[in-house]
Amino acid sequence: MSGLLDPTVDHMVTALLDTAITSAPPDHPARGVSFELWAAELAASSFADEAMPRAFYVDLGDRLAASARPEAPPALAALALAVEHRDATPLRRARDAWLARVGDGADADLGIGREVPSGAVTIGHPDEAQTSVVVGLEAAGGAHSFGLLVDDALDGLGRDLFVGPPLEVIAADAADDPELVVTPIALDEARRRIEDALAVTLAEDWDDPQDLRTLPLVTRRLGLLPPG
Numbered sequence: 001m002s003g004l005l006d007p008t009v010d011h012m013v014t015a016l017l018d019t020a021i022t023s024a025p026p027d028h029p030a031r032g033v034s035f036e037l038w039a040a041e042l043a044a045s046s047f048a049d050e051a052m053p054r055a056f057y058v059d060l061g062d063r064l065a066a067s068a069r070p071e072a073p074p075a076l077a078a079l080a081l082a083v084e085h086r087d088a089t090p091l092r093r094a095r096d097a098w099l100a101r102v103g104d105g106a107d108a109d110l111g112i113g114r115e116v117p118s119g120a121v122t123i124g125h126p127d128e129a130q131t132s133v134v135v136g137l138e139a140a141g142g143a144h145s146f147g148l149l150v151d152d153a154l155d156g157l158g159r160d161l162f163v164g165p166p167l168e169v170i171a172a173d174a175a176d177d178p179e180l181v182v183t184p185i186a187l188d189e190a191r192r193r194i195e196d197a198l199a200v201t202l203a204e205d206w207d208d209p210q211d212l213r214t215l216p217l218v219t220r221r222l223g224l225l226p227p228g
Contacts, residue, residue, distance in 0.1 A: 013063050020075045032074065032110040032141020033163050033217070039078035040216050049085040057087060061094025070108065073098065074141065077112035081220065110141025117224055118143070119167055120190035122183045123174045129153040132160075133185075133193045136167025137221065145170055146221045147190075150197045157204060158197025161214040163221075192228025194218070 024034035046052075064076035079088075080095040095113075099106065115137040124131035134147035143166040148158040164170070174180045185193075198219070201211070 010063075013060065013067075016060075017067070017069055017071050017075060020078075021071045024071070024074070028142075030142035030144045030165075032078075032112045032115075032139050033144050035071075035074045035078040035110065035141070036082060036112060036217055037163075037213075039075070039082035040213070042079065043082040043084070043216075047079070047083045047088065049087070052087070054087040054090065057083075058090040061091045065094045065098045073106075073109035074112055077109040081113050082216065107140030111139035112141060115139040115221065115224060117187050120185050120187050121167065121171050122185055122193075123171070123180055125179055126181060133190055133197075134167055134170055135187070135190050135194075135221070135225065137224070143167075146218050148194060148197060148218065150193060154204075155200055156197055157200045157206065158194065159201065159206065159208065159211060161211045161218050163214060163217045188226040188228040190228075191222055191225035194222060195228065 020035060020038055023038035024031045028034050060079075061076065064072045064079075076091065076095050076098065080091040083091060095109075098109070102108070116139070118136040118138050120133070120135045122131050122133055129152040131150050131152070132147055133150060134145050136143065136145045144163060145165060145167045146161075146163045148162070149160040151157050151159055171182050174182050198215075
């Protein structure tokens with residue numbers, strides 16, 4: 001321990017977990033995603049590179065790993081993913097130590113970072129230049145999906161990035177619309193299509209605030225798919 005965790009820092013950790021549970025309440029249908037969004041916002045603000053000393057992350061990781069509060073494991077898992085800079089490496093070590101202690105089958109962390117792809121589809125209108133690519137994921141924190149809209153009218157630019165309801169829900173809703181076509185595709189093809197679309201988006205300096213907020217969650221999930 002670095003000695004930074006005096007009562008003042010203890011209160012800060014408590015407050016941090018209080019904000020986490022507010023962002024990801026127990027009745028949320030996809031708590032893992034909510035925890036990750038919460039952590040991504042911290043990674044872009046309070047925990048940005050050089051905002052905190054490395055010793056802070058040592059203490060934070062230790063306290064989260066040792067906490068009895070049920071929101072502590074998913075908070076640690078989400079922060080370990082979202083706060084990517086080198087000073088925050090102790091968060092990842094604390095997460096790995098927690099997993100080693102409790103076993104890979106544990107789900108108290110909601111499976112954040114260990115989602116399993118379950119399938120992929122495209123959804124589009126035959127006469128329009130926009131096609132959605134949607135990928136389903138299974139995790140202890142709730143089944144969910146991610147994807148984007150590929151706009152061929154804008155040279156294949158990817159926009160309207162999202163992490164949302166389970167793939168089955170989105171596909172069923174689209175299938176109820178007689179003007180839309182839902183087509184299953186392989187996971188590697190889904191990855192290729194999304195990566196190609198994002199390459200156009202980044203080259204165009206696309207600056208939609210919601211897309212930029214969702215981009216880290218989408219790009220991380222792309223890494224779970226087989227190469228296209």
